[in-house]
Amino acid sequence: MTRPILLIVDYNLSRIDEVRHLRDHARDHHGATVILVRADPTEADRSIADEVIDLDPLRDDFAEMGEKLLGDRRERIRAGIVFSDNAVHSGAELLERLGVPVDASRPAQGAFSKYRYRLAEARVADLLRTQRIMVPAFAEIASLDQLRGFARDHPRGFVVKPTAEGNNRGVVVVRPGDDLTAVFAEVLPYLEGGVICEELIPYRREYSFDGLGSLAFLTEKISALGRYPVEIAQVLPARVAEHERATLERAGRQANLLVGQCDGPFHNEIKLSDDGLRAAVVEPNRRPGGMKIWSLARWVYGIDLHHRWVDAAFGTAAGRPELVPGCSAATVLLGVATDRSFRPGDVLSGADPFADAVQVTAERLGLAEGELTATEFSWLSAERRDLHAVARDNADFAAQGCVVLRGGRTDIRTVVHALRQAWSDALDRALRSPASLRKTR
Known part of the structure; x- marks a missing residue:
């Protein structure tokens, strides 16, 4: 009997273990062959799929070319998964052409381009405001003069960011009196792909509305303060009151409507007012959240969303379970104590600074003993990099680690801050030689 095919369209390289997890479930529970489509595939890509097709999802003719390359197997392709921001629109269009169930491709552009999402918000701004969802003013910029013009119109501050970049890359918060020439220089590398300015959202707390299909949960984001508001941890379960939960869920579901999410995954980043009655969407995503959020959900709620995603793609997912937390968990980004050149090879053999x-x-x-346990750890890059002690984006971190907290002696957020401090000392003790401490210039 001919085996059915699961088509996986693109993924971020840091998530290779998740793709392997999807593949194993598709093979074991659906008897499926897995075909991966991505640009410039490597041996690592070939090790996680039965077949790999070299095709860039950012090509204008991606869906058309993909249909031609896969057309002879159309009858066997029973399920499809789109697993990257770059492919969220083109990948969905390819699956539509192949007759595979997928969330609509056209509105998915708003889940790739921050500018397109703000345009979608602007079209229904009156409706969103009636739901107490802030619609920030925004503008696409291509010059220093345009940046200065936006600054004049928003003297209390604003954010400058690339239209299509993840991991907080290129995001700069501009405060009154900041040097706009220096700000423009920071976003200059992203200008070709598009840069936008957005009115500063005046809410301090940030969460994400995460899930798959109608199954949803809230994740709490802990961010750094100051010029570079990079995330330093993701925490489950989120600590919110019932009225705050209602506000965040309302904003999250409206974001899903605007980007066409229905049956697939989502990770919508949302800021919440101090009174918990108002919210603003930072950005929507039609994919699982990063920083191991679905792994956190597995430890906290006892549900494997990767398995459920594959089952939903094949049309066999069971009814929606109730999510009841059995513990708390966090993914923590781990940096360096001083500006330095670093690679994991600088750490002494046998040393385990995270443990x-x-x-x-x-x-x-x-x-x-046993109340706080380490569940996962990974270096973010094996290459030598110059890292800043004050991280400017997620690329400035050396590693990430996950912990699970059981019992009620302390709060997981307290653990996050204590762990980051303890990590800096532990990493310094584990370094091979003082040469690895040299400062970047």
């Missing part, structure tokens, strides 16, 4: 940091954190917080 050491988790142990020190548990001791400092008076936690019993």
Whole structure:
């Protein structure tokens, strides 16, 4: 009997383990062959799929070319998954052409381009405002004069960011009195792909509305303060009151409507007012959240969303379960104590700075054995990089680690801050030689 095909369209390289997890479930539970489509595939890509097709989802003719390359297997392609921002529109269009169920491709452009999403918001601004959802003023810019013009119109501050970049790359918060020439220089590398200015959202707290289909949960985001508001941790479950939960869910579902999400995954980043009655969407995403958010959900709620995604794609997903937290968990981004050149090879063989940091954190917080456990750890790059002690984007971190907290002795957010401090000391102790501490210039 001919095996059915699961088509996976693109993915971010840092998520290769997730693709492998999807593949294993498709093989084991659906007897499927897995075909991966991505640009310039490597041996690593070929190791996680039965077949890899070299095709760039950013090509204007991606869907047309993909249909031609896969047309002879159309009858066997029973399910499809789009797993990257770059492919969110073109990948959905390819699946539509192949007759595979997928969320609509046309509105998906708003889940790739921040500018297109703001345009979609502007078209229904009156409706959103009646739901107490802020619609920030925005403008696409291509010159220093345009940046200065936006600054004049928004003297209290604003944000400048690329229209289509992830991981907080290129995001700069502009405050009154900041040097606009320096700001423009920071976003200059992204100008070709598009840069926008947005009115500053005056809400301090940030969450994400995460899930798959109608299954949803709230994740709390912890961000750095100051000029570079990069995320430093994701926490589950989010600590919110019922009226705050209602506000965040209302904003998250409206974002899903605007980008066409219906059955697939979503990760919508949302800011919440201090009174919990108002919200603003930072950006929507039609994919699982990064920073191991679906792994956090597995530990906290006991549900494997990757398995459920594959089952939903094949049309066999079970009824929606109730999500009841059994513990709390966090993914924490881990940096360096001083500006320095760093690569994981600088760490002494056999040293485990993350395990050491988790142990020190548990001791400092008076936690019993087994209450705080390390569940995952990974270096963000094997290459030598110049890292800033004050991270400017997520590329300035050395590693990320996940922890699970059981019991009620302390709060997971307290653990996050204590762990980051303990990590800096543990990493310094584990370094091979003082040469690795040299400052960047």
